[in-house]
Amino acid sequence: MRLTGTLMVLGLLASSQIAMAAGTGQVNGSVSLKGHVTNQICTLGTVNANDSIFNVGVLVDTGTGYLSSNLAVPPKILSGSFCNTKSVISIVATPMKAQDVGASAPSGFSQAVDYTATASGWTTTPAAYTTSAAANPGASQIRPTAFSGDITVSLSNFATTGGNTLRLVSDPLYQGIVTITLAASS
């Protein structure tokens, strides 16, 4: 009987210890958060003053009829452009062409103006495209890192298509298009 009693007491102690171990005091928990940013995003910013037209003005020297030698136009700024990864900026442009004239210009005349369009501020070497060039290897430039900032698009090196010895045909609108592309690059 004494032995049995002793065993019972020990049994109770053991049970008590198990119960305490299973639910001792407090409960600790942790919940971990995770997420990722994998979207490769590139966005061209807003063109300044929401004006996407380069207004070059009168193209010719009204005294000679030749292309004016001092053509200039304020640049356009694409504010708030960004890429969150490696990117490629490309620029393509088309000559300014007279919109209301025939298919071909009379002898001694031209009905188009070439120029160089440049996108700077994004890459060390600006992306540039010359409309008269047979090839424009510098029209695409790579930026190896994510970046945010402004892209400045400017026009320069205006030249009469076919040569500056040609006069420009009168036309109320000479128009070209400059296209800038900013793309994520894997």
Add this chain to the structure above:
Amino acid sequence: MKRNTTYGLLAASFLTVLAPVAQAATVTNVTGEVDVKGHVTGICAVLIDGQPGNSFQGTIDLGELAGADGKLAAGLTGSTISGASKSFTVVCNSATPGVSLSATTMLGDAASVLTGYTKTVNYTAKLDLGQADGTTKTFTYVTAGNPAATTGHLSAPLSGNTNNVTVSVNTLATNGSLLTAGNYGQAGGGTGGVISITITPV
């Protein structure tokens, strides 16, 4: 010697007389008392697959953090984020268990952060505890500024319902910059983003 013997008999006679008296005393009622006692130690335990334990873990996967504009996705900045919660079953036998809630800012694994970018995401951790009176006690912790843990007590015993403790996250926030590409939170490969909960039986 003879006299002595007589005394001895007398003594024996006294014993004989006294014996019934002693027997009469044993029939008096005797009362006794044995007290039974025990105790219930205050405990809290989490039940995982029905088994009690002292800790629980979970992961909330917020997925893509950036929106189309490269900044924190709008769907993550509200006071509720669908699916961004984990529930657990906790039992406590105390009247008003104590609670402590803290969390760490979630960081991306990018080695560097460029101007205009960030890899720091703060958020609000929320802890909802179902109480036995049918109400829910809520604790929140905002990681920005790394404040001291939010502490307090339930206003009633913890309910015995399944999934009576819910941890959730909401109101993610950055400094407004673009988010740097990468993995965020310790569980995802970055750092931080750990919500710590302690429930104490007091």
